[in-house]
Amino acid sequence: MKIIFLGAPGAGKGTQAEIVAERLSIPTISTGAIIREAVKAETAMGTAAKQFMDAGALVPDDVVIGIINERLSQKDCEGGFILDGFPRTVPQAEALDKMGVEIDVVLSLEVADEAIVERMSGRRVCDKCGASFHVKYKPAKDGEHCDKCGAVLSMRRDDAPEVVQSRLAIYHSTTEPLKEYYGNKGILKTVDGQEEVSDTTALTLAALGV
Numbered sequence: 741m742k743i744i745f746l747g748a749p750g751a752g753k754g755t756q757a758e759i760v761a762e763r764l765s766i767p768t769i770s771t772g773a774i775i776r777e778a779v780k781a782e783t784a785m786g787t788a789a790k791q792f793m794d795a796g797a798l799v800p801d802d803v804v805i806g807i808i809n810e811r812l813s814q815k816d817c818e819g820g821f822i823l824d825g826f827p828r829t830v831p832q833a834e835a836l837d838k839m840g841v842e843i844d845v846v847l848s849l850e851v852a853d854e855a856i857v858e859r860m861s862g863r864r865v866c867d868k869c870g871a872s873f874h875v876k877y878k879p880a881k882d883g884e885h886c887d888k889c890g891a892v893l894s895m896r897r898d899d900a901p902e903v904v905q906s907r908l909a910i911y912h913s914t915t916e917p918l919k920e921y922y923g924n925k926g927i928l929k930t931v932d933g934q935e936e937v938s939d940t941t942a943l944t945l946a947a948l949g950v
């Protein structure tokens with residue numbers, strides 16, 4: 741199955757994508773995670789992308805389209821995949837269509853802006869393996885270290901409150917129109933992402949029919 745998770749930053753796309761990916765044995769492709777890796781490794785792409793990312797702005801379409809084009813051509817994507825954080829603009833969605841990728845379902849996780857701001861302030865990530873936690877909703881076992889690899893957890897620079905506000909504004913102006921784009925194709929499903937993680941997972945799996 742080929743799935744897209746849409747939703748505001750912090751809506752829980754990554755968390756749900758991870759659960760569904762394991763259930764369906766397909767990879768999750770997160771453009772944000774790929775870009776963060778490139779920033780850490782100081783590649784040319786990472787260095788160019790860092791300024792956009794730190795400011796809460798979108799990385800230019802041609803860069804992320806290139807990332808996705810290359811990633812989807814890898815063998816593990818043959819049996820399906822989940823896209824988490826791509827597409828984020830209509831031109832990105834059109835590029836996916838032009839690549840001949842036929843998406844089965846687009847899940848839009850719906851969470852109010854106020855809840856997003858609260859969630860982002862408590863989000864903690866592992867710099868080493870990228871695992872994501874939340875001080876209140878998904879705490880790490882000892883509160884400070886990654887449950888998976890033991891590295892120290894930190895806040896993402898782009899989760900700072902003022903950056904979150906601009907990321908939300910970009911979501912509403914630039915990414916949200918994708919709901920209409922995929923609604924017109926008849927493949928959009930909306931899921932309430934406001935409750936507990938397990939509630940959202942149940943709704944997500946039901947929407948996928950798995």
Ligand code: AMP
Pocket residue numbers: 749750771772773775792793794796797798799800801804824825826827828829832898907
């Ligand atoms: P995320 O981890 O999905 O919240 O992405 C973090 C940041 O990476 C975003 O705020 C953007 O700067 C960049 N990014 C990730 N995916 C995309 C995309 N599809 N288009 C443009 N920029 C992106």
